[in-house]
Amino acid sequence: MAERLVVVGGDAAGMSAASVARRRDPDLEIVAFERGPYTSYSACGIPYYVSGLFDDSDRLISRSPDEFRDSGIDVYTRCEVTGIDLAARTLEVWDTDRRRSRVEGFDKLVYATGAEAVTGDFPGAELTEPVRTIDAAERFRSALEREHAHTAVIIGAGYIGIEMAEALVQRGLDVTIVEARDQVMATIDPDVAAHVQDAAESLGIRVMLSTTVDAVLHDDQDRPCAVHTSGGELQADHVVISVGVKPVTAVAAAAGLELGERGALKVDDHQRCPGFEGVWAAGDCVESWHRILERPLNVQLGTHANKQGRIAGTNATGGDLAFPGVIGTAVSKLCRYEVARTGMSEKEAEWVGREVVVATVKDRTRAGYYPGSGPIWVKLTAERSSGRLLGGQIVGVEGAAKRIDVLATAIWAGMTVDELELLDLSYAPPFSGVYDPVLTAARRTAKAVKQAAKAAA
Amino acid sequence: MAERLVVVGGDAAGMSAASVARRRDPDLEIVAFERGPYTSYSACGIPYYVSGLFDDSDRLISRSPDEFRDSGIDVYTRCEVTGIDLAARTLEVWDTDRRRSRVEGFDKLVYATGAEAVTGDFPGAELTEPVRTIDAAERFRSALEREHAHTAVIIGAGYIGIEMAEALVQRGLDVTIVEARDQVMATIDPDVAAHVQDAAESLGIRVMLSTTVDAVLHDDQDRPCAVHTSGGELQADHVVISVGVKPVTAVAAAAGLELGERGALKVDDHQRCPGFEGVWAAGDCVESWHRILERPLNVQLGTHANKQGRIAGTNATGGDLAFPGVIGTAVSKLCRYEVARTGMSEKEAEWVGREVVVATVKDRTRAGYYPGSGPIWVKLTAERSSGRLLGGQIVGVEGAAKRIDVLATAIWAGMTVDELELLDLSYAPPFSGVYDPVLTAARRTAKAVKQAAKAAA
Incomplete structure (x- = not known):
């Protein structure tokens, strides 16, 4: 058998x-x-379906149960x-x-x-349906389309909160993000997160930091109507809980x-x-x-x-393949802005007790004279003793997402910031200045490593 | 003293x-x-000035002689x-x-x-002014604006030829590129270059390969009027020689x-x-x-x-800094398309006698359901014996340019395609599928390396 x-x-x-x-x-x-009811669907795509970027929710499914069955896998949904x-x-x-x-x-x-999804432990949270599945996304989207909603409150300013904020802003809603921490996006350092907050605010999103939620209030039809927070009551035709x-x-x-x-x-x-x-x-x-x-x-x-x-x-079929691990690479988009991180942030270095130096540069995404250029911030973390690149965080328009992959590759390979600084990266005016922001950041960090060594000597 | x-x-x-x-x-x-007459100007920016993307040619100058003099450098232009x-x-x-x-x-x-610039050794070449300096670019642009030119012939289909073709197409000219070789862009492999040619032709650019130029004809005011080629005579209100x-x-x-x-x-x-x-x-x-x-x-x-x-x-001032060398990273843009290369191409491997395997994938730049996605081709070269990544070539819309930098970093660090395949690169639907095209290409190449090893055993 x-x-x-x-x-x-x-x-x-x-x-x-x-x-x-x-x-x-x-x-x-x-x-x-x-x-x-579904197999292999893209939960990561839900915010973009909710935003109205595409209409057919089936496109979130990369392979259906029947397709798997056709290939000889018995799927029971x-x-x-x-x-x-x-x-x-x-x-x-x-x-x-x-x-x-x-x-x-x-x-x-x-x-x-x-x-x-974690729903939160405040009264009213239990009436909020998680939007992690396609059918829930469909219900949420029809509610948005049907009810001529004007205001939305997003509880939690992580990746999902930010992506949902983008989706709801693009649908024309008044969006407030309520975050218990003193920064948006806990996975990046506060100074970098400040640029994300600026970007959100420039899109008309209200960001309330250090604000806790006491309750989500519902009307007699169990529809949300308000959020009680430590910063006051917020009207809310829709509430998205994205606390983790x-x-x-x-x-x-x-x-x-x-x-x-x-x-x-x-x-x-x-x-x-x-x-x-x-x-x-x-x-x-x-x-x-x-x-x-x-x-x-x-x-x-x-x-x-x-x-x-x-x-x-x-x-499971007699092979011998190892997963080499992760380095915490992640990326997200907030309208024109891209937020990306990889490796060890400054606060993670503190958490694990690693001695690091950091440096941040603000640069432009294209050559100065090339139109359409925008700001980009690159923050690097390097091991204090060796100058080894340990982490990178990027916020900016166009190209931030793919630039993080260069840092991820360099971190993975154990490169130092010295080595990164002179790496042969591509250059053409539509894509960067003569020094890519990543190289400029490496140069600044290499200098900081040298200064730290001098200060220690 | x-x-x-x-x-x-x-x-x-x-x-x-x-x-x-x-x-x-x-x-x-x-x-x-x-x-x-200039210091520190961006010759690479000239095609974008010619195209009309910006009007003030001074923006090509990153620092003027006076600025250098102010910082204590005696500049004599x-x-x-x-x-x-x-x-x-x-x-x-x-x-x-x-x-x-x-x-x-x-x-x-x-x-x-x-x-x-190399001008070519055919009759009439000597009357063509190189467009390598800002004043020459200004003269070329005013000629384009003044003369209501309709047709341009570009001789040479390298980076500059392609960038000038973009510039002139954007100005509304009928553009023909004449290339002596049997492919555009000699620095990439013919199969990859074919996609660049497709992109050029989709923009209305006529591409004539394996075609030599016999003469550039001028009228009695020394203005170009036609190009005699092995493929016939071409009308040409403007001629750009970009043969190297x-x-x-x-x-x-x-x-x-x-x-x-x-x-x-x-x-x-x-x-x-x-x-x-x-x-x-x-x-x-x-x-x-x-x-x-x-x-x-x-x-x-x-x-x-x-x-x-x-x-x-x-x-020169007592320091001790070494240039670590290059790996041939280069990138260019042709309207929506980006063309990038790094490391060793298949034909360079042949040239230096290195045993390699290659693999090419055609992929999409974003998750399937995310609008605005476009095609991208990634070709990798790996050392046959070790699977070490030696080269990459990318043609595609959005993100091709920055993706080449991931490959450049991996090549620089001596990674194998096996290692690259499982690298922690960023993922979000607006930026790639779950597997970035670079990872998919690494996977395909790793498979080709294994098959080559099996075939050899």
């Missing part, structure tokens, strides 16, 4: 694993259970795995449509249940799989769950090794989910 | 050297001689160095305005005379400085001219070490000129 691989979770990581396993082993039986017996090699599956539970066996297991996401790991934990500090599944570099043969995990529900912070973190990003899923699926 | 540093050539390399020397040594006397006696430490300088020659002494010398540039080294050679195979000055990694104490050279007139081809080449680019000038100026 053929071996049976069961994949728990039908999104990026799970279906990447299933697909690569299918290609590598034609004899294997492959079954995937997904609690929602609206089927939630509610229990796992790792010793008996069985799963309990709740079939939402048939309203009944069944038991399924497996030989190998890939656990890829993703993450879910958390890994979905309750079933895995109950089955005995090991969790890290932040509640994500521990895995080794082959995506194996330690202590259990034939069990892999991948994507938003696992810990990923951060190569620069030198500790495991739970990072939710489609690109890691895809790669880890592919690695899990490869290794 | 103060030591005297003389800089020959007042553009990017020379004035970078002068500026850094000024900052480092307040006592040094610094004199620069420039044969033209329209003064051409016509002879150098390295033993006597003297120069002969021809003052164009005063129509007389004088002798100047020096203790240290930075030679940075740049490059000049060559280093300006006659005076240096006569003085005994050593030239390489292609007529550029030999320098060591400190920009010193071998065999002579206290003599440095930098910029378009020197050879640069190509780290991947492992040979010296004459590369003309403002970014190298700036860096090498800075290094020469640092070392």
Whole structure:
């Protein structure tokens, strides 16, 4: 009898694993259970659907359950795995449509249940529906179109909050972002975040920092109408809670799989769950090794989910592929502005106790005479003792996103800022000045490293 | 008495050297001689001035002679160095305005005379004025504006030819590019160049390959009127000859400085001219070490000129800075399209006898559902035995230019395509699919490396 691989979770990581396993082993039986109605959809695309950039929500789906079935993967949607017996090699599956539970066996297991939104613990939060799935996005968008809403309050100024702010501003709403911290985008340093806040405010978005939410008020039809905050009451025809996401790991934990500090599944570099043969995990529900912070973190990003899923699926079919870890590269867009980061920020350096020097440059995105140029800020973090590049943060118009990848590559390769400064990067007037802002920042940082060495001597 | 540093050539390399020397040594006397009327201007910006993207040609000047004088550098424009006696430490300088020659002494010398256009050896070429200087660009632009020209023929389909084609198409001219080779842009592989040709043709530019020019015909007022080619006669109200540039080294050679195979000055990694104490050279007139081809080449680019000038100026004032070499990174724009290359192309691999594998992917610049996405082609070259990334070529809309820098950084760092494939590059729907085209190309190339190894075993 053929071996049976069961994949728990039908999104990026799970279906990447299933697909690569299918290609590598034609004899294997492959079954995937997904609690929602969709497979492999782009949650990252939801803000752009909400904004009205495109109308057909199906375009968020990269492969449908039927397409997977056609390629020989048995996909069961609206089927939630509610229990796992790792010793008996069985799963309990709740079939939402048939309203009944069944038991399924497996030989190998890939656990890829993703993450879910944290809703906040203030009164009224429980009435706010998470906009993480396509059907929820459709409901949110029709509400926006139907109700001639004027005001929206976004609670939480992280990536999702910023992207949702863009979406709602583009729909013509009056948008206020309420953030409990004293800066937007907690993953970047405060001085860099200030430029993002400026950009948001220049788009007409009101940003309230150091402001906590006491309650979201609803009318008698359970529609939001106001948000009570420490900074006063805000009218709100719509409320988006974007205070974070958390890994979905309750079933895995109950089955005995090991969790890290932040509640994500521990895995080794082959995506194996330690202590259990034939069990892999991948994507938003696992810990990923951060190569620069030198500790495991739970990072939710489609690109890691895809790669880890592919690695899990490869290794589940006799392969030997290692995930090399992450360095915290992330990027987001706020209308004309791009915000990007990679590696270790100044505050992360403080957190892990690493001695660093930092430098920031403000530059232009094109040659001075070339029209359409805009401002760009580049902040670098370098190891104080060696000058090794550890991190980069970029805010600016055009090209900030792709420039972060240059820094990510240099960090990955262990380059020093000295070396980066003289790197042969491309130059043409429409794309940068003679020195790309990245090189100018490297030069400034190299100087700061030398000054720090002198001061220490 | 103060030591005297003389800089020959007042553009990017020379004035970078002068500026850094000024900052480092307040006592040094610094004199620069420039044969033209300008200092530190952007020759790379000329096509954009010609196109009409901006009107004030002064914006091409990053620092004027007076600005340099204010910072304590004696700049003499329209003064051409016509002879150098390295033993006597003297120069002969021809003052164009005063129509007389004088002798100047020096203790240290930075030679940075740049490059000049090659005009071609067909009849009529001698009447075509090179558009390398600001005054020539002004004359060309007023001719374009005055004469209601309809047709232009561009001879040579390299970077400058392509950029001039963009400029003239944007001015509404009917543009034909005539190229003697069987592809446009000789610095990229023919299969990649085909996409550039497609892009040019989609803009209405006629591209004639494998076509030689027999003569440029002029009317009785010495204005061009037609081009005789091996493919027939072309009407031409304007003719641009862009068949290449060559280093300006006659005076240096006569003085005994050593030239390489292609007529550029030999320098060591400190920009010193071998065999002579206290003599440095930098910029378009020197050879640069190509780290991947492992040979010296004459590369003309403002970014190298700036860096090498800075290094020469640092070392001329007691510093110890090495130029790490180039890897042939270059980028250009053709309306919406971007063309970029770095490292070793497939045909360069053949030229230097390196065993490589190549792979090309066609991808999209954004997530499938995100509007405004366009095609992008990425071709990689990897060492056959090791999988080490050696080269990259990208043609596409938006983001091709900055993506080449990721490849340049990876090549510089000696990464393999395997390593590149799993690199933590940024992802968000407006900027790429879940796998950036660069990662997809790395994956395809890694597969090709494995297949080549299998085939060899």
